[in-house]
Amino acid sequence: GAVVSQHPSRVICKSGTSVKIECRSLDFQATTMFWYRQFPKQSLMLMATSNEGSKATYEQGVEKDKFLINHASLTLSTLTVTSAHPEDSSFYICSASGSGGQGAYEQYFGPGTRLTVT
């Protein structure tokens, strides 16, 4: 099956610094990647959608200058949390969907990244 990896799995950073999270599709070309945020005991909230080579589309209420998304290739998308603050501490999950075929609609999820800002 389709595999999506995320790196790092957990990161601790100091307030005011930036942190980058990578999302990779290992065995398929991901034309679209999604970034979600999940607080404890809550559901997944879509932050943004990115297509390879295009600017990301952010959901309402998500600060695009704080959460920078780059989808430079068909296998890699990155989320950079800039000037992180404790309230940015959360679990970040990426997913990817491929191009064409029956599985075009299906999203494959990465294992998530736990971000803690101190």
Add this chain to the structure above:
Amino acid sequence: AQTVTQSQPEMSVQEAETVTLSCTYDTSESDYYLFWYKQPPSRQMILVIRQEAYKQQNATENRFSVNFQKAAKSFSLKISDSQLGDAAMYFCAYLQTGKLQFGAGTQVVVTP
């Protein structure tokens, strides 16, 4: 706007028994996909089952089956012969125009 409602915050089931999780959704579209995802303590999202709205036949995957009622906009998940490994948070999700919208989730507790 589409919304997905899971009205059961937690469901408890004994091993080998059956549990049904409810999900309703709101949409004006006729063509869409519905999913159930499982999120165990590892927090890895795992696809349990999918249903295409144009298909009248309910989807099944081994011990997991759905009851899809399109007119009622209902999409319940039945877990048969429950196992300890089924303990997890279960999310119902609606997909349209490429985006997934998730319900609040139902925590399934499996007791020996």
